[in-house]
Amino acid sequence: MTTRCPILFSPVSFLGLQLKNRVVVGPMTRTNAADDGLATAVMADYYAQYASGGFAMVIAEAAYVDEEYSQGWWNQPGIANAAQRDAWRQVTQAVHAAGASIILQLYHCGSLNQGNRFTKESLGPSAVRPPGKMAEHHGGSGLFPVPRAMDKQDMRRVAHSFVAAARHAIAAGFDGVEVHAANGYLLDQFLTTDTNLRSDDYGGPVANRVRFPREVLQLVRSAVPADKLVGIRLSPTKSTNIEYTWPGGVEEAREIFSTLGEVGNVYLHVSANLGIAEPVFGVAENLPSMARRFSGMPVIACGMLEDPDRAEHLLASAQADLVALSRAALADPDWPIRIQRGEIPLAFDYGAVEPNSKIETALAWRERKRAHLALPSAP
Helix, strand or coil: CCCCCCCCCCCEEECCEEECCCEEECCCCCCCCCCCCCCCHHHHHHHHHHHHCCCCEEEEEEEECCCCCCCCCCCCCECCCHHHHHHHHHHHHHHHHCCCEEEEEEECCCCCCCCCCCCCCCEECCCCCCCCECCHHHCCCCECCCCEECCHHHHHHHHHHHHHHHHHHHHCCCCEEEEECCECCHHHHHHCCCCCCCCCCCCCCHHHHCHHHHHHHHHHHHHCCCCCEEEEEECCCECCECCCCCCCHHHHHHHHHHHHHCCCCCEEEEECCCCCCCECCCCCCEHHHHHHHHHCCCEEEECCCCCHHHHHHHHHCCCCCEEEECHHHHHCCCHHHHHHCCCCCCCCCCCCCCCCCCHHHHHHHHHHHHHHHCCCCCC
16 A cells, blocks of 8 residues: 555544544435435445445435424435334444444435425425526426425424434444535525524524534434534535635634534544635635634545645545545545555546436446456455
């Protein structure tokens, strides 16, 4: 093995979880659960390939947390009931057997309902139609519906759904959970001025808008054993509005990150569409560095880090603790092994595998690449 990127491939204790290196698979929508939200055998194979390819930890795709409004698209996995909990065990066991840790991202779509078998309606912090259009590859079309504005009872019910889902995830064998508060989904809708027009103590200034995400994170952290990971994913940009950014810039970032950091014993997972290592808000500092500095908590950085030297620099300069790969991981599940061998990893091919295509396609493509390049099976 090469000595390139010694920090990237060094072991680390991440909030007490021992990892063999600092390379993580980021959560990616795969839409290959059964119609009733049960994880499948092909999902177990899919996630295990990253473990055998040298990734230290996998963040599994967003799983909806209740049987009401949280599901966002067809064939999305859930973690809302005992059957879904039990179905995930085949996934966690396969990943652990292949030598990696795995955590589950907990999700509520909020106003971005593109396919929900429980309801055609949606919830949001305010009755504001979200920007953009539904994605056809998720089964939707046209504009999103206008959500029903959540009252305090709705908020309590949603928060407790996150808690119940977190407990299901730990019982299913996950090493922790990640609360999804990014990309324009429910908790991010509370953070966002365009979708949060509330006049109560959950709207207006950023100190109010971050209140509900913090409450959910606190409840989940309290419900999960201290030796299991709990994190939260954040991103100023949205899946349906990549132009949006936190209007308060650095000071808004300070309020968000410091407030969430007050929960304690949590990590922050920050992502950016245009590259997580790039400076933001007109200053020289990037988002993961701010997250780490303002929160005092460890940080996972995600966004265009397929260049291992760039990832190494983020770690070496103490701007992040772990790096997460998404499209680069999908392109080459053996990315860590190939980098350590001094090889060039396979590049993402939009013509071969779209970001939200079926898992079977990704697996078949990988096998074609293995055959063509005579790649050895990962140890």
